[in-house]
Amino acid sequence: MNALLMNGNSNPADPRFDAYLQSLAQVLTAQGHGVNTLELRSMDLRQCSGCFGCWLKTPGVCATQDQHGQLLRAYLDADVIVLASPLVLGFSSGLLKRAADKLIPILLPYIDASSGECRHFLRYSKAPRLAVLYQDEPDTVDEDRAITREIWSRMARNANTSLVACLSTTITTTEVAHAIACA
Amino acid sequence: MRLLALNGSPRGPKSNTRFLTDEFLRGFAVTPANQAETLDIARPSDREKALAAFWHSDAVLLGFPLYTDAMPGLVKEFLEQVATLPRPDRRPTLVFLVQSGFPEATHTVPVARYLERLASRLGCVCAGVLRRGGIEGIQSQPAWMTRGIRERFRQLGETFGRTGRLDEQALRQLAGRERYSRFALRLVCWWSRVMYWDRELKANHAYDKRLDAPYAHT
Ligand SMILES: Cc1cc2nc3c(=O)[nH]c(=O)nc-3n(C[C@H](O)[C@H](O)[C@H](O)COP(=O)(O)O)c2cc1C
Numbered sequence: 001m002n003a004l005l006m007n008g009n010s011n012p013a014d015p016r017f018d019a020y021l022q023s024l025a026q027v028l029t030a031q032g033h034g035v036n037t038l039e040l041r042s043m044d045l046r047q048c049s050g051c052f053g054c055w056l057k058t059p060g061v062c063a064t065q066d067q068h069g070q071l072l073r074a075y076l077d078a079d080v081i082v083l084a085s086p087l088v089l090g091f092s093s094g095l096l097k098r099a100a101d102k103l104i105p106i107l108l109p110y111i112d113a114s115s116g117e118c119r120h121f122l123r124y125s126k127a128p129r130l131a132v133l134y135q136d137e138p139d140t141v142d143e144d145r146a147i148t149r150e151i152w153s154r155m156a157r158n159a160n161t162s163l164v165a166c167l168s169t170t171i172t173t174t175e176v177a178h179a180i181a182c183a
Numbered sequence: 184m185r186l187l188a189l190n191g192s193p194r195g196p197k198s199n200t201r202f203l204t205d206e207f208l209r210g211f212a213v214t215p216a217n218q219a220e221t222l223d224i225a226r227p228s229d230r231e232k233a234l235a236a237f238w239h240s241d242a243v244l245l246g247f248p249l250y251t252d253a254m255p256g257l258v259k260e261f262l263e264q265v266a267t268l269p270r271p272d273r274r275p276t277l278v279f280l281v282q283s284g285f286p287e288a289t290h291t292v293p294v295a296r297y298l299e300r301l302a303s304r305l306g307c308v309c310a311g312v313l314r315r316g317g318i319e320g321i322q323s324q325p326a327w328m329t330r331g332i333r334e335r336f337r338q339l340g341e342t343f344g345r346t347g348r349l350d351e352q353a354l355r356q357l358a359g360r361e362r363y364s365r366f367a368l369r370l371v372c373w374w375s376r377v378m379y380w381d382r383e384l385k386a387n388h389a390y391d392k393r394l395d396a397p398y399a400h401t
Binding site: 049056061076095110112123124126139154155 | 192193194198225248250252253254255256257258259260261266285286287290294296297300301304362365368369371372375376380383384387389392394395396397398399400
């Protein structure tokens with residue numbers, strides 16, 4: 001299995017989260033899995049401008065000159081995507097969300113309603129599974145965890161795939177690796 | 184009441200969010216003492232002004248398009264900055280506006296739940312979340328087709344301007360049906376393809392490339 005760890009920690013002053021992800025990468029590697037980590041805060045990923053150029057002008061390619069190509073290639077290379085970030089204001093970071101917005105070129109503009117609800121058809125035949133990894137804030141409550149899970153599972157549905165896990169860094173990296181790899 | 188209206192669409196002043204916000208503000212302005220300022224947070228200079236004004240308004244209306252089932256990254260990063268600023272004892276009442284491309288109301292349910300929780304986390308009263316689907320394309324539709332929806336936003340703005348509250352039932356009516364029938368969905372798929380996507384692709388000379396997969400494995 002190839003895992004892509006999308007590190008959406010926007011606060012380099014807090015080393016805990018990055019250290020946790022590093023340890024997770026080591027565990028996965030030791031188990032024989034491929035691991036690619038993208039540190040989103042060091043990448044040049046501009047906000048999606050909402051122009052739909054990636055659907056209607058240069059299909060599959062974002063109009064912005066930034067590192068979206070690296071992100072899309074890494075996404076399509078992986079079997080599992082780990083959407084990782086500390087919770088900020090009760091949800092994944094804005095940095096991680098900015099990167100998620102840049103994934104819409106993997107979809108076609110055309111709408112598929114065969115499941116009884118609208119979503120887009122996929123541009124590629126491959127749809128990696130999604131997992132969410134978060135670090136609690138001091139005031140995190142179950143409601144925040146439930147909302148985070150609910151939003152990302154909707155996003156997984158829209159990306160024609162499934163959310164296989166939504167886990168907190170309070171469990172060990174071995175347990176996280178197991179949950180991701182066995183799903 | 185002094186209302187700060189923030190447009191969280193990355194498309195800025197030409198966005199659908201701004202179009203609907205303007206209708207809400209038309210209704211809001213019916214009450215003579217009301218004042219409103221609109222800022223586009225996609226514009227760096229407006230964003231700075233929005234940060235400075237956020238905690239000092241009586242009410243803040245934050246509108247945005249649904250992006251991958253939640254708020255755009257732009258909006259989340261803005262909110263994270265807002266939360267780092269010193270908060271006065273008297274906090275603004277928050278109103279949210281979320282509109283989406285897909286027509287069903289189910290798509291905006293989780294983010295609305297988030298927004299209500301966010302308001303309480305920030306110590307603010309949430310007057311309500313205006314939700315509406317099927318909005319992409321609204322500005323190219325003839326006025327008669329959009330009259331009903333514009334009127335709804337105006338009405339909600341008027342009620343809020345008069346009472347500082349929003350009516351639950353009016354919000355539910357605005358959000359519309361949770362789900363659509365198979366027939367209606369088939370119509371949505373066909374209509375959006377023929378009347379919108381394919382037309383645009385052809386106008387851009389990109390129709391032949393519409394299924395391109397540039398990052399596929401080789
Ligand atoms: C990156 C991106 C992601 C989107 N995700 C969704 C979505 O998950 N569900 C949906 O119904 N519409 C989605 N849309 C469509 C927008 O919500 C819709 O086009 C909206 O009317 C745009 O409003 P604006 O002009 O104010 O930006 C998405 C659009 C973009 C550009």
